[in-house]
Amino acid sequence: MIGYSTMTQKGQVTIPAPIRAMLGLQPRQRVVITKDADGAKIRAASNFFSLYGSIKTHKKLNISAMRKSAKTLLARRYHHG
Template sequence: MPTSTLTSRGQTTIPKPIREALGLQPGDRVEFTLEEDRVLLRRAGADLSALDGLLAHLGEEPVSLEEMNEAVRTAASKNVGAYEKSGGEK
């Protein structure tokens, strides 16, 4: 079983066999999970909860390029109008 020594600053080196097994490279992030008297170490990955709702638009009718361009024109003209009304100040 690989071991490592804790420094006075609370740092340690992940043993090479563990780094290799996890495919860890310098700069990679790791996660620690405390489970009773054990610590689980794993490669940090993307938080999958951030993907919630990503595909919610499926099943909706796609927007045409013309509709997108019109939406951009409308928003831009509103922004320009508001900018001009303010005297060009933000």
Template sequence: MSTTVTVKGQVTIPKPVRDLLGIGPGSKVDFRRTADGSVILSRADDTRPASRFERLRGQAGEGLDTDAIMALTRGDA
């Protein structure tokens, strides 16, 4: 992925990178230079964004209790 530097020295971080790092408006980022001269972009707070599974947790709402599931399985409902 590439991006263009503006006359003010600003760049737009590509959406896939923002999504990967969990970066949104107001997020702080760090730039670190490595020994080989490349630069690494990371979140300044070092927290990992929630995985896609963690984001879905709790979305199903209230479920059936065991007795209701057994009644459905047996055809009692």
């Protein structure tokens, strides 16, 4: 499916309704835009709560370490597609 949109002077684009529906996007939901060899790809961003259980709990982590682990996991997930 192909959708077309025009970028505003502020750099904003509207994702066409059929594509939003196909991706399951809801109003105010964050998206991830990645550059690839052909241009760019867009997909729904993971919800923080969907990461529950993805961090090993065999040792205690402070809040700073938890944030760093979550950022690393997200970076890996979106970098590798």
